[in-house]
Amino acid sequence: MAADGTAGNDRTEETEETEGADRTGAPPSRALAGLDAIKDGLADLYRDLHARPELSFEEHRTAAEAARRAASYGYEVTEGVGGTGVVAVLENGPGPTVLLRADMDALPVTERTGLPYASRTEGVMHACGHDMHVTCLLGALKLLADARADWSGRIVGVFQPAEEIAQGAQAMVDDGFYARFGTPDVVLGQHVAPFPAGLVGVHAGPAFAATDALRVRLFGKGAHGSRPEASIDPVVMAASTVMRLQTIVSREIAGTETAVVTVGSLQAGTKDNIIPDEAELKVNIRTYTPEVRTRVLAAVERIVKGEAATAGAEKEPEITEIDAFPVLCNDAAAVERTAAAIGDVIGADRVLDPGPVTGSEDVGHFATSAERDIPLCYWLFGGADPEKVAAAQRGGTFERDIPSNHSPFFAPLVEPTLSTGVTALTTAALAWLEGARPAK
Known part of the structure; x- marks a missing residue:
């Protein structure tokens, strides 16, 4: 044959x-x-x-x-x-x-x-x-x-x-x-x-997944740890973003499709009693088809910006590519x-x-x-x-x-x-x- x-x-x-x-x-x-x-x-x-x-x-x-x-x-x-x-x-x-x-x-x-x-x-x-x-x-x-x-x-x-x-x-x-x-x-x-x-x-056929690695910078407003009301806390903003990102695969990708969204790094602050003014996430995405890739990347952007807006951030987050594999x-x-x-x-x-x-x-x-x-x-x-x-x-x-x-x-x-x-x-x-x- x-x-x-x-x-x-x-x-x-x-x-x-x-x-x-x-x-x-x-x-x-x-x-x-x-x-x-x-x-x-x-x-x-x-x-x-x-x-x-x-x-x-x-x-x-x-x-x-x-x-x-x-x-x-x-x-x-x-x-x-x-x-x-x-x-x-x-x-x-x-x-x-x-x-x-x-x-x-x-x-x-x-x-x-x-x-x-x-x-x-x-x-x-x-x-x-x-x-x-x-x-x-x-x-x-x-x-x-x-x-x-x-x-x-x-x-x-x-x-x-x-x-x-x-x-x-x-x-x-x-x-x-x-x-x-x-x-x-x-x-x-x-x-x-x-x-x-x-x-x-x-x-x-498709044997190894495509990868998109992203750096996400979330901008808040720093303050003393004793006065959180004076801040826009990027740590809480980052934590909410991490949790919401986990819903992409479970709630936005069909069970017959495959995708992985991983937050491999979350960095913010220097001391327990200082609320920092910025947090950084590094996000890794794995997909096999262009359609799923487009959907996941759009969802990441929507969630990141949405969580920042919900937290009252005065500056929009920055999302930049670290690297990508086809x-x-x-x-x-x-x-x-x-x-x-x-x-x-x-x-x-x-x-x-x-x-x-x-x-x-x-x-x-x-x-x-x-x-x-x-x-x-x-x-x-x-x-x-x-x-x-x-x-x-x-x-x-x-x-x-x-x-x-x-x-x-x-x-x-x-x-x-x-x-x-x-x-x-x-x-x-x-x-x-x-x-x-x-x-x-």
Whole structure:
């Protein structure tokens, strides 16, 4: 059956054979045979990167290490793309161009894992697993370089900065990415997640939510804490706003739609007996469709202004954008092809459809910013201890006991997470590259 659901009865036998060969891609077995020899070194690299996290657009050490290693594998490396981005290109005969992407930045989180390789940088942590992403991509680039005899085409390895602030991918695109490195035929990437290590999860269609992050400034009138009647209290105004914002999803979005509205920060005042004249909220919104996004953003603006007016504020609130991610939409045909290839290697029962996730990603910019849309397949791979996950699920304590991304306790199990990530990325690339042509 064709990708559009039609029977496709007018195909010739020759066409079917050719398309079948394209779907098969290059064989992964010989490339993956080299994984055991590099696993320990990759684990050491991962621990090193984890201990030395760097914030968005400050990934100088991480970028330099990625560049050095990729160059040693035989890739042509360009540094400083879009700030601190690194692009590693390997030309290996005619064939498709496959983009493999990993993000590099850490978060302003104080690590509490207690690991011997915990962050050495005060207040900064790889709480989202980007250190694992970098390590897996380097492992895949190494295996693919060593297996050049088995595939034909072009690999573009992208080490991207500043994913956490939704700016890195666009910065690399704006720095002439396509003109400098070519337009890929497919964009592939992955993200470690808090489900059992050894599993891969991929969803076709809208797979990661759009994000809008807003800064809201509420203006009141300061006074002494003993004389609230002389104030227009922005703390009360902020508290009312936070509570009212929680009604958007429950009362304005249909049960068949999905949205999340989170107030992640509320800051006001300096002392218990001083009513300040200003409060600030930081609001995070997740949606999957333009219609719901428009409705939620309008509701936020209406509520913020309405609560300020109700409180008697003499100055209208300010609402400004902090950052925004588009919806990440996985190409259905690309998902089918890539998931099948990964499943052939790790077992089809270990490749799952997790459904849409409410996390967000900017990797989609590499697929949608060119003159033509490029197929994108972006998947999750598990990083949690399978036994701990099973115990938590049995006890109904998964959300409590299994740390999620951005938690100060988030720490992927090094193995088999690392091997699964390298295997998935290598196998996915080979599914799109052509098999080596015999010498004439």
